[in-house]
Amino acid sequence: MQSVASGPSPTCGEVIAAIQDHLPALYFAFSRGRTELLAEELGREWDFLDAGEKRTVTRMIREAEEGNPGLFGPRRQKLRRLLHQGIGYHHAGLSPLLKDLVERLYESRLIYVLFCTETFAVGVNFPAASTVFDSCRKWDGREFRPLLNREFFQMAGRAGRRGFDPVGRVYVRIDERFPEQTGFYREDGVEPVRGRLSISPNTVLSLLCWKTDEEIRRFLEQNLAVYQNSRESREIKKELPRLEEKAADLASCFCPERGQPCCQLFRLKLRKELNQLNKRRRRNRAGSRDRREEIRALLQTERKKCRYKACQEAEKKIRRLEERIHLLHRRLQQLEQNSRDYGHEFKSVWGLLERMGYVQGRELLPRGKFALFVHVQEILVTELVFSGIILESTPVEVAAILAGVDYQPGRDEQVVSPPFSLVRVEELRRFLLENGVPENFCVWSPVPAALAAAWYEGASFEQLLGMCNLQEGDVFSVMRREIDLLRQIERAAGEDRTLAALARELRRRLDRDEVAVLGV
Template identity: 60%
Template sequence: MALVNNAACVGVIESIQDHLPTLYFVFSRGRTELLAEELSREWDFLLSEEKNRVNELIEKSEQVSPGLFGGRRKHLRRLLLQGIGYHHAGLSPALKELVENLYEARLIFVLFCTETFAVGINFPAASTVFDATRKWDGRNHRGLLNREFFQMAGRAGRRGFDKVGHVYVNIDEKFPEQTGFFDESQVEPVRGRLVISPNTALSLLHWKTDAEIERYLSQNLAVYQNNREIASLAGELETVEEKIFTLRKHFCEDKDGPSCPMLREKLKKELNRLRNRKRRHKPEIPGRIAEIKSILAQPAKGCLHHDCRDAHDEIAALVERKKELVRRNRQLKRYAVDYHQEFRRMCDLLEKLGFIEGKTLLPRGLFALHVHVQEILVTELVFSGILREASPAEAAAILAGIDYQPGRDEVVLPGAYNMDNVALLRNDLLDAGVPEHLCVWSPLPGPLSESWYNGATFEELQKRCNLHEGDIFSTIRREIDVLRQIERAAGEDRSFRQVMHDIRNTLDRDEVAVLI
């Protein structure tokens, strides 16, 4: 692994040109595009026949997906013809597939990508480059975990091509601590985390006996891992304490007394520090100097104290390890989840909202049993009459906002429908005690889904907003999945089920359709 001090990408590529192709990992979508454009001003990696091959693959993709390079992607064609590309979640599925195919065909020499490219896609490279080792995780900027770093760094080295893979890290001089802190032996373990969602609680009540519920809450992976680590820490803590006790036997009764050679060495060092010109004039210093001289004036014990010194140093290290173990043990106990309590709280909330009565699922509960995203909000949209009374286009606009959290700078032109009634319903649920993460909805993507339902082209949707085409695609696909869940939940209500089915079929077309 090599470290590069805050270098521009052009300089980095010039330095590693013998180790291409490279995956250049960047932690923002916009920066992948910015760096690709920056590199294209200086580099063109493709020969004439390679450019012809890229053109052929582009034309094939455009035949299937016309307008592939419209809007903000108009420059990507030129980049690809220079052997440069970028890949992130904001690209349409068709464009992502094209970029992946070009990379696999060895027609992209530098691919600027976000970390998702390293997950689930087996595209190795001769080298990987990290634009930074800090990223925004949705709440704050933090350093990469060991597991995140090695997941990406592990892409370096192609079987049958490279004897070794090369990893380059661009270090920001503002964060010198970024150097050398990744350790493959310290890769963080994957930990289980059981989430007691409304659907989880309803499913347990509906399908499981009391004994099965108890086993599910007390014997899941998260509880097992937590208990196992606490037991492991307790065992290591006991071993550390035994070692400290054994090592202390090396010390004689004169340890830390005036005649102890170890204490005297320590005092001599302190005396030298106190005689320093800067400290000499402090009022307490003369008294301490006199005290040390008085101790050193006493006869020293003539013993070989190397064993004592070694034992002292080892004990100091063990004491630090003991502190670390105690701290970790407290942390595990503090953050251990009481799943029984979480289950009871969720049941109390569902009973308060009229989803259950004791262990019996009421009509709302039976409906929500078949919904797996924002169950409470979706159910209330149906039972409040908001969805039933809405026109199909309005219903499409409402459901587009389910589980949608808009970015800071996202803008969508307004649509025909005022969705204040949904906002009021959501506020009522929040006032009733529904946690905010179980009541996620935004009106922002509604006009896009409304327009798409009414027959707009994908290009027209892009003109109505500043969202990436991949985000538009995923928003409508997510809504199609919600509609499918509502159809299942509608059960014997055939007319309502048919309305949801028709909306889903209307949305599931053209660029948004997924061919199986």
């Protein structure tokens, strides 16, 4: 791994100039906007393709546009130009067809520098001669933090093409404001994968429906998350006594005069304190003069003749052990705080479902039987159906309502308002919250409603983009999530042919054109 620096913050052009003999490169940045900005910045300085390669790019773009004339649209015309220069970017905001085109150009070795977010390194096998990190800090939803070892190596591991590169090269663009991002990343320090178990209403209903009491107990007590947490706690509790015993053994070399004025270790600490008090900024502080005189008086005491360096070395080792012991105690406390009683969570959600009429004991009632086949916001979706909101609304209104299920809008998202009221859904959600349903069990937003309504009524994808500031990939995700939810509702409807037919017709109307690209 190498750092790339030119003054405090090298430009991407300077980075590429430094590594131009080791292309193609995947250049990782940690925001969509940053990938586009860097690509445009590099495009003002570099053009990697010769005339023949440019003709091939033109042909591949033309073929991609034959089935989708609006592939680039007004927002991606700069990307079209960059691709003709052997430069591209890739992130979740691109439409699936556009991402596919970028990936095929990269596989064909017609993109020499691809600016991408970390999602490009997950589940896609696109190696490079080099990988470049624009930064080793990322926003995790709460704060900026350094990359974890596993995050770094997941991306860095793309460097080195089998059969082409004897070694893979990894470069980090260093910003001197954040020296900690130099990393010290170690493969032997890669964090383990942690087990997670979510006790959702569907989890409880599925266990009650398909498992015996003993099978439920084993599921809750013997899952990976519990096992990992318990194992780490046991290992810490074994290590702590060993460290404490080692510290006690080291302390046995100290004599009874330790900490007295005749002890050389104590005298060294006094001299260090005296030097600090003699500095100009501390010399005139209140009490400083008295303390200096006190220290000088203590140092007049005759020093004990002993092999104090052995004590000094023992003290250093003890200090390191105490730091380790302190960290282990903190980690043990974290494990205990974060340890989850899955049995208690299961009973809590079970109790909620009983209060709301989904189950009676272990028996699933009509609401429970419906929610058994819903895998996202199951209480909210079930109540939308059983309250009559879905069947009493027009199909276009239903399309708008379901688009907001499990949708959490970003801070700056803007979408036009739908031409009808969604107040009944707002009132239902408020009712659920007031009756003890946790907020994470009834996530809904009106933000994407107008997009789904317009798409249902036949609007083009370009028209949808004109109604909002969302990127193509985000609009696509809204529609695909709703189509998947409609499949769940159709299956959950059972003998309710009216609801099943409505879900089927909505899905047919939504699963078209650009949205149907990855559909089945």
